[in-house]
Amino acid sequence: VQILSKGELQVSDKERHTQLEQMFRDIATIVADKCVNPETKRPYTVILIERAMKDIHYSVKPNKSTKQQALEVIRQLKETMQIERAHMRLRFILPAKEGKKLKEKLKPLIKVIENEDFHEQLEIVCLIDPGCFREIDELIRSETKGKGTLEVLSLKDVEEGDEKLE
DSSP states (O other), X not given: OHHHHHOOOOOOHHHHHHHHHHHHHHHHHHHHHHEXXXXXXXXXXXXXXXXXXXXXXXXXXXXXXXXXXXXXXXXXXXXXXXXXXOOEEEEEEEEHHHHHHHHHHHGGGEEEEEEXXXXXXXXXXXXXXXXXXXXXXXXXXXXXXXXXXXXXXXXXXXXXXXXXXX
16 A cells, blocks of 8 residues: 555566566667668668667667657667668649649658659659658648648558568
8 A cells, every 4th residue: 555655666677677678679670660771772670770779889768768769779870880761652642733833842852753743633653751751741731722632652662572681
């Protein structure tokens, strides 16, 4: 009864260690899932990311979310290895009237335009940095007043036939 009203439950060192190890693995999994080697466009394995995290002496912060920490880890790993966020593949369809003007505003946010079609409307399939998604979404919504559509074709663009290499 005393613990319930007053205090905190003491967590043993072993429990804390296990918890931190699990978070470390979760962070590595998120990083491996979101990133590729920019030269080969192939994903890294979780084991390789864990090793890289150990090399930079990354220490888990138990009070921060694993996703926040994964983004931090990506930034830190960029200094020591070839790694970048995998691009998202999007398709957007814009009304002809706003299409041209809007394309100019979107251009700086797009990495690669894979396909562009202009008939009654402008259709673009492109690769973007996932960090720009929200900005692109808001731009299309506000500029077309809801008439434009944005579709996520794939969350990460990786080369076909990827056998994960350890």
